[in-house]
Amino acid sequence: MLSSPAEDVLARAAEAGIVAVVTIGESLASSAAGVELAEQHDGSDGLPGVWATVGVHPHNAKDYDGDAEDELRQMAAHPRVVAIGETGLDFHYDHSPRADQLRAFRAQLALAAGLDKPVVIHDREAHEEVADIVSERLGPAAWDQAPRGAVIHCFSGDAELAARFVELGCYVAVGGVVTFDKADSLRRVAAALPLDRLLLETDAPFLSPAPHRGKENEPERVAVIARAVSEVRTEGLHHIAAATTKNARAFFGI
Ligand SMILES: [Zn+2]
Numbered sequence: 001m002l003s004s005p006a007e008d009v010l011a012r013a014a015e016a017g018i019v020a021v022v023t024i025g026e027s028l029a030s031s032a033a034g035v036e037l038a039e040q041h042d043g044s045d046g047l048p049g050v051w052a053t054v055g056v057h058p059h060n061a062k063d064y065d066g067d068a069e070d071e072l073r074q075m076a077a078h079p080r081v082v083a084i085g086e087t088g089l090d091f092h093y094d095h096s097p098r099a100d101q102l103r104a105f106r107a108q109l110a111l112a113a114g115l116d117k118p119v120v121i122h123d124r125e126a127h128e129e130v131a132d133i134v135s136e137r138l139g140p141a142a143w144d145q146a147p148r149g150a151v152i153h154c155f156s157g158d159a160e161l162a163a164r165f166v167e168l169g170c171y172v173a174v175g176g177v178v179t180f181d182k183a184d185s186l187r188r189v190a191a192a193l194p195l196d197r198l199l200l201e202t203d204a205p206f207l208s209p210a211p212h213r214g215k216e217n218e219p220e221r222v223a224v225i226a227r228a229v230s231e232v233r234t235e236g237l238h239h240i241a242a243a244t245t246k247n248a249r250a251f252f253g254i
Contacts, residue, residue, distance in 0.1 A: 024053050035081060052081050056108065061097075086122045089129055091129075105130075117148060121150055149171065152170055154203050174201070176203070178232070179210040180210060201222070202217045209225050
Protein backbone atom coordinates (compact mmCIF):
# COMPACT_ATOMS: atom_id res chain seq x y z
CA MET A 1 0.00 0.00 0.00
CA LEU A 2 1.21 3.50 -0.81
CA SER A 3 0.90 6.31 1.71
CA SER A 4 -0.36 8.94 -0.79
CA PRO A 5 -3.99 9.01 -1.93
CA ALA A 6 -4.45 6.95 -5.12
CA GLU A 7 -5.62 10.04 -7.07
CA ASP A 8 -2.31 11.79 -6.35
CA VAL A 9 -0.25 8.71 -7.24
CA LEU A 10 -2.15 8.29 -10.52
CA ALA A 11 -1.90 12.00 -11.37
CA ARG A 12 1.88 11.87 -10.89
CA ALA A 13 2.01 8.70 -13.01
CA ALA A 14 0.03 10.40 -15.80
CA GLU A 15 2.41 13.36 -15.66
CA ALA A 16 5.33 10.92 -16.19
CA GLY A 17 3.62 9.38 -19.24
CA ILE A 18 2.27 6.22 -17.58
CA VAL A 19 -0.94 5.11 -19.33
CA ALA A 20 -2.06 2.15 -17.16
CA VAL A 21 -1.24 0.64 -13.78
CA VAL A 22 -1.44 -2.99 -12.62
CA THR A 23 -1.58 -3.30 -8.85
CA ILE A 24 -0.27 -6.58 -7.47
CA GLY A 25 -1.93 -8.74 -4.81
CA GLU A 26 0.18 -10.53 -2.21
CA SER A 27 -2.48 -11.74 0.22
CA LEU A 28 -6.25 -12.15 0.17
CA ALA A 29 -6.68 -8.75 1.84
CA SER A 30 -4.31 -6.88 -0.48
CA SER A 31 -5.81 -8.65 -3.50
CA ALA A 32 -9.30 -7.50 -2.47
CA ALA A 33 -7.99 -3.96 -1.92
CA GLY A 34 -6.42 -4.02 -5.39
CA VAL A 35 -9.69 -5.11 -7.01
CA GLU A 36 -11.50 -2.29 -5.22
CA LEU A 37 -8.90 0.24 -6.37
CA ALA A 38 -9.19 -1.03 -9.94
CA GLU A 39 -12.97 -0.67 -9.76
CA GLN A 40 -12.64 2.94 -8.62
CA HIS A 41 -10.12 3.82 -11.35
CA ASP A 42 -11.32 2.53 -14.69
CA GLY A 43 -9.67 5.38 -16.61
CA SER A 44 -12.94 7.26 -17.23
CA ASP A 45 -11.77 10.19 -15.06
CA GLY A 46 -8.76 10.91 -17.30
CA LEU A 47 -6.29 9.29 -14.89
CA PRO A 48 -4.44 6.08 -15.86
CA GLY A 49 -6.73 3.06 -15.52
CA VAL A 50 -5.92 0.52 -12.80
CA TRP A 51 -6.06 -3.27 -13.16
CA ALA A 52 -5.35 -5.82 -10.44
CA THR A 53 -3.76 -9.21 -9.89
CA VAL A 54 -4.90 -11.55 -7.14
CA GLY A 55 -2.59 -13.98 -5.41
CA VAL A 56 -0.87 -15.22 -2.28
CA HIS A 57 2.83 -14.26 -2.07
CA PRO A 58 5.34 -16.94 -1.00
CA HIS A 59 5.73 -14.99 2.27
CA ASN A 60 2.08 -15.84 3.01
CA ALA A 61 2.07 -19.33 1.51
CA LYS A 62 1.42 -20.95 4.87
CA ASP A 63 -2.09 -19.38 4.69
CA TYR A 64 -2.83 -20.93 1.29
CA ASP A 65 -5.61 -23.51 1.57
CA GLY A 66 -8.80 -24.52 -0.23
CA ASP A 67 -10.74 -21.56 1.16
CA ALA A 68 -8.03 -19.14 0.06
CA GLU A 69 -8.08 -20.66 -3.41
CA ASP A 70 -11.88 -20.34 -3.63
CA GLU A 71 -11.59 -16.70 -2.66
CA LEU A 72 -8.91 -16.06 -5.30
CA ARG A 73 -11.07 -17.79 -7.90
CA GLN A 74 -14.04 -15.60 -7.02
CA MET A 75 -11.96 -12.41 -7.12
CA ALA A 76 -10.38 -13.48 -10.42
CA ALA A 77 -13.82 -13.46 -12.07
CA HIS A 78 -13.83 -9.65 -11.82
CA PRO A 79 -13.29 -8.11 -15.26
CA ARG A 80 -10.44 -5.89 -14.01
CA VAL A 81 -8.43 -8.83 -12.62
CA VAL A 82 -5.80 -9.56 -15.25
CA ALA A 83 -3.48 -12.15 -13.67
CA ILE A 84 -2.84 -14.51 -10.78
CA GLY A 85 0.03 -13.54 -8.46
CA GLU A 86 2.31 -12.77 -6.94
CA THR A 87 3.14 -16.37 -6.41
CA GLY A 88 6.51 -18.06 -6.48
CA LEU A 89 9.31 -18.86 -4.07
CA ASP A 90 11.30 -16.76 -1.62
CA PHE A 91 14.14 -18.73 -0.07
CA HIS A 92 15.84 -15.52 1.10
CA TYR A 93 13.34 -14.65 3.83
CA ASP A 94 11.64 -18.05 4.22
CA HIS A 95 8.65 -16.34 5.90
CA SER A 96 6.64 -19.48 5.09
CA PRO A 97 8.03 -23.04 5.19
CA ARG A 98 9.43 -24.08 1.81
CA ALA A 99 7.00 -26.98 1.52
CA ASP A 100 4.10 -24.49 1.81
CA GLN A 101 5.73 -22.17 -0.73
CA LEU A 102 6.10 -25.01 -3.24
CA ARG A 103 2.52 -26.17 -2.64
CA ALA A 104 1.01 -22.67 -2.99
CA PHE A 105 3.11 -21.93 -6.09
CA ARG A 106 2.06 -25.12 -7.89
CA ALA A 107 -1.57 -24.59 -6.87
CA GLN A 108 -1.66 -21.00 -8.16
CA LEU A 109 -0.05 -22.01 -11.47
CA ALA A 110 -2.81 -24.61 -11.85
CA LEU A 111 -5.43 -22.03 -10.84
CA ALA A 112 -4.12 -19.58 -13.46
CA ALA A 113 -4.16 -22.30 -16.11
CA GLY A 114 -7.75 -23.21 -15.24
CA LEU A 115 -8.82 -19.56 -15.40
CA ASP A 116 -6.80 -18.87 -18.58
CA LYS A 117 -4.91 -16.05 -16.87
CA PRO A 118 -1.20 -15.22 -16.89
CA VAL A 119 0.86 -15.41 -13.68
CA VAL A 120 3.20 -12.98 -11.93
CA ILE A 121 6.09 -14.94 -10.42
CA HIS A 122 8.35 -13.90 -7.53
CA ASP A 123 11.77 -15.59 -7.39
CA ARG A 124 14.20 -14.68 -4.63
CA GLU A 125 17.16 -17.00 -4.18
CA ALA A 126 15.14 -19.90 -5.58
CA HIS A 127 16.21 -19.72 -9.24
CA GLU A 128 16.62 -23.43 -9.92
CA GLU A 129 13.39 -24.42 -8.18
CA VAL A 130 11.34 -21.70 -9.91
CA ALA A 131 12.85 -22.53 -13.31
CA ASP A 132 12.14 -26.24 -12.82
CA ILE A 133 8.52 -25.68 -11.82
CA VAL A 134 7.97 -23.18 -14.63
CA SER A 135 9.36 -25.68 -17.13
CA GLU A 136 7.05 -28.38 -15.75
CA ARG A 137 4.09 -26.04 -16.26
CA LEU A 138 5.07 -24.07 -19.37
CA GLY A 139 7.39 -26.50 -21.10
CA PRO A 140 6.42 -28.49 -24.20
CA ALA A 141 5.06 -31.42 -22.15
CA ALA A 142 2.48 -29.22 -20.43
CA TRP A 143 0.89 -27.23 -23.25
CA ASP A 144 -2.63 -28.26 -22.18
CA GLN A 145 -2.23 -27.23 -18.53
CA ALA A 146 -0.15 -24.09 -18.85
CA PRO A 147 -1.15 -20.59 -17.70
CA ARG A 148 -1.63 -18.12 -20.56
CA GLY A 149 1.75 -16.57 -19.83
CA ALA A 150 4.19 -15.86 -17.05
CA VAL A 151 6.41 -12.98 -15.99
CA ILE A 152 9.39 -13.34 -13.67
CA HIS A 153 9.01 -10.11 -11.74
CA CYS A 154 11.98 -8.12 -10.36
CA PHE A 155 14.25 -10.59 -12.08
CA SER A 156 17.39 -11.15 -10.00
CA GLY A 157 19.24 -13.92 -11.85
CA ASP A 158 21.95 -13.79 -14.49
CA ALA A 159 21.71 -13.61 -18.29
CA GLU A 160 21.79 -17.40 -18.59
CA LEU A 161 18.76 -17.82 -16.33
CA ALA A 162 16.93 -15.00 -18.16
CA ALA A 163 17.56 -16.83 -21.43
CA ARG A 164 16.14 -20.02 -19.92
CA PHE A 165 12.91 -18.22 -18.94
CA VAL A 166 12.67 -16.57 -22.36
CA GLU A 167 13.08 -19.99 -23.95
CA LEU A 168 10.07 -21.12 -21.89
CA GLY A 169 8.03 -18.21 -23.28
CA CYS A 170 8.16 -16.07 -20.12
CA TYR A 171 8.44 -12.33 -19.90
CA VAL A 172 11.19 -10.94 -17.67
CA ALA A 173 10.45 -7.78 -15.67
CA VAL A 174 13.08 -5.24 -14.69
CA GLY A 175 12.60 -2.75 -11.86
CA GLY A 176 14.53 -0.03 -10.05
CA VAL A 177 17.46 -2.30 -9.17
CA VAL A 178 18.72 -1.73 -12.74
CA THR A 179 19.79 1.77 -11.59
CA PHE A 180 21.74 0.57 -8.53
CA ASP A 181 25.55 0.88 -8.55
CA LYS A 182 26.14 -2.81 -7.94
CA ALA A 183 23.65 -4.10 -10.52
CA ASP A 184 25.97 -4.76 -13.48
CA SER A 185 24.61 -8.29 -13.83
CA LEU A 186 21.00 -7.03 -14.13
CA ARG A 187 22.12 -4.35 -16.59
CA ARG A 188 23.64 -7.11 -18.74
CA VAL A 189 20.31 -8.97 -18.56
CA ALA A 190 18.36 -5.81 -19.49
CA ALA A 191 20.71 -5.22 -22.42
CA ALA A 192 20.47 -8.79 -23.74
CA LEU A 193 16.74 -9.56 -23.36
CA PRO A 194 14.71 -9.76 -26.56
CA LEU A 195 12.71 -6.53 -26.57
CA ASP A 196 9.45 -8.43 -27.02
CA ARG A 197 10.00 -10.28 -23.69
CA LEU A 198 10.84 -7.22 -21.55
CA LEU A 199 8.47 -5.66 -19.02
CA LEU A 200 9.13 -2.73 -16.69
CA GLU A 201 7.78 -2.46 -13.14
CA THR A 202 8.25 -0.66 -9.85
CA ASP A 203 7.62 -3.25 -7.09
CA ALA A 204 6.13 -0.18 -5.35
CA PRO A 205 6.44 0.79 -2.55
CA PHE A 206 9.85 -0.96 -2.62
CA LEU A 207 13.04 -0.65 -4.68
CA SER A 208 12.83 2.99 -5.71
CA PRO A 209 15.31 3.65 -8.54
CA ALA A 210 18.29 5.98 -8.16
CA PRO A 211 18.30 8.90 -7.46
CA HIS A 212 15.18 8.24 -5.37
CA ARG A 213 16.55 5.32 -3.33
CA GLY A 214 15.13 5.06 0.17
CA LYS A 215 11.94 6.92 -0.82
CA GLU A 216 8.58 5.23 -1.35
CA ASN A 217 8.45 3.90 -4.90
CA GLU A 218 5.46 4.81 -7.07
CA PRO A 219 4.19 4.00 -10.59
CA GLU A 220 5.56 7.30 -11.97
CA ARG A 221 9.09 5.93 -11.48
CA VAL A 222 8.60 3.38 -14.27
CA ALA A 223 9.65 6.33 -16.43
CA VAL A 224 13.00 6.52 -14.59
CA ILE A 225 13.47 2.76 -15.05
CA ALA A 226 12.58 3.04 -18.76
CA ARG A 227 15.27 5.70 -19.17
CA ALA A 228 17.88 3.51 -17.43
CA VAL A 229 16.95 0.53 -19.62
CA SER A 230 17.09 2.65 -22.77
CA GLU A 231 20.63 3.70 -21.80
CA VAL A 232 21.93 0.16 -21.22
CA ARG A 233 20.35 -1.02 -24.46
CA THR A 234 21.43 2.12 -26.35
CA GLU A 235 17.91 2.35 -27.75
CA GLY A 236 15.71 5.44 -27.73
CA LEU A 237 13.52 6.05 -24.68
CA HIS A 238 10.44 6.38 -26.88
CA HIS A 239 11.18 3.00 -28.49
CA ILE A 240 11.59 1.27 -25.09
CA ALA A 241 8.46 2.94 -23.69
CA ALA A 242 6.36 1.95 -26.70
CA ALA A 243 7.64 -1.65 -26.76
CA THR A 244 7.23 -2.31 -23.04
CA THR A 245 3.77 -0.73 -23.00
CA LYS A 246 2.78 -2.96 -25.92
CA ASN A 247 4.24 -6.01 -24.11
CA ALA A 248 2.36 -5.21 -20.90
CA ARG A 249 -0.89 -4.75 -22.81
CA ALA A 250 -0.39 -8.09 -24.57
CA PHE A 251 0.63 -9.96 -21.42
CA PHE A 252 -2.19 -8.68 -19.22
CA GLY A 253 -4.73 -8.40 -22.03
CA ILE A 254 -5.50 -4.71 -21.35
ZN1 LIG B 1 7.90 -10.03 -5.43
